[in-house]
């Protein structure tokens with residue numbers, strides 16, 4: 001089937017042009033001047049007058065169907081990918097987890113089983129290495145050949161996902177060898193555990209102490225350490241969910257020395273802050289995630305990083321837990337509140353409304369941050385992340401005037417609250433296409449669970 005998206009303005013990370021987009025089957029076959037319309041025929045036309053045509057969002061940080069802190073993130077690969085599609089995201093990279101004492105293979109197979117037959121958009125997997133040892137290091141080679149070209153390690157969560165410096169260095173050396181990218185959750189988990197123990201002993205058990213016990217310096221220190229280890233290994237490194245101004249200073253310093261260092265932040269760190277986690281009546285639990293909420297003043301630094309290119313990506317760290325039945329496991333003490341927030345559906349809305357409309361970033365920078373840069377860094381470009389001849393027809397027709405309520409009941413994520421309850425954003429998709437198929441039209445889901453395909457990702461290439 002041939003589809004024509006006509007009279008729109010195509011926005012990529014580099015260009016803004018008035019052009020038709022022609023799709024044949026699942027591929028973009030033309031970004032053309034309207035005068036060429038008489039040359040071809042289309043079976044289906046989408047009128048994009050007054051609208052923008054963007055590449056579908058690429059979310060490289062999601063946790064669907066993830067067991068954590070004695071429970072599981074609420075969205076699975078069906079509900080989560082459908083919610084993503086409603087928000088204009090057409091591709092995601094989720095985190096498969098190696099259990100301690102387990103092989104990488106067992107972890108990856110488990111995540112394939114979670115996604116198969118359920119995902120409504122295309123997906124890939126990063127591998128979380130919770131047990132770096134000679135076997136798992138050797139296994140990285142097999143997995144990289146299957147398109148798992150990124151690995152995540154943690155300096156946080158001692159006794160669970162934590163790796164020590166030697167383990168991180170070895171994984172980075174192996175990744176460099178294989179053309180893979182190591183990403184880090186950078187917080188000093190050992191120091192944080194001491195602060196948590198002391199806070200709880202003092203009776204400081206409310207949600208806001210989750211933030212107080214994970215100070216900015218613990219993120220800055222672990223970020224610095226991760227960047228040093230990457231320099232020693234001669235490997236590129238990607239810091240996930242960067243939140244702290246002083247951690248950003250580390251990124252800037254290493255990048256200015258020419259090192260292959262990248263950083264991601266998330267909408268919750270651009271739009272929420274320590275005022276939210278301090279809300280009374282346990283409401284603050286809705287904002288418990290790690291790294292934690294930071295003082296509002298730090299948001300300006302993150303926006304500056306996005307503008308200058310020191311921060312390349314906004315991904316979601318989508319990991320929703322219900323307020324009733326999950327978050328409230330921690331009513332007595334914040335250490336039992338599952339860490340994570342819903343975000344997969346609202347990323348583009350928030351970034352457009354709070355970023356482009358507020359004049360903080362240009363439309364092209366928006367496209368780069370939410371689609372192009374993540375696709376490039378994680379081996380998905382140019383199939384994903386841009387509008388170009390030969391790319392997958394993962395496209396969003398974006399109406400800059402369309403309003404979207406961010407109330408929980410107006411969204412599609414399987415979670416009983418919204419961190420942005422009461423907020424309405426401007427700028428939203430009218431059509432979302434996945435490989436040429438319209439999967440969302442004016443707020444109605446037309447796709448199919450199970451239609452999403454596993455993506456074998458290419459080796460890392462520097463941005």
Ligand SMILES: [Zn+2]
Nearest residue numbers: 061062063317
């Ligand atoms: Zn995460």
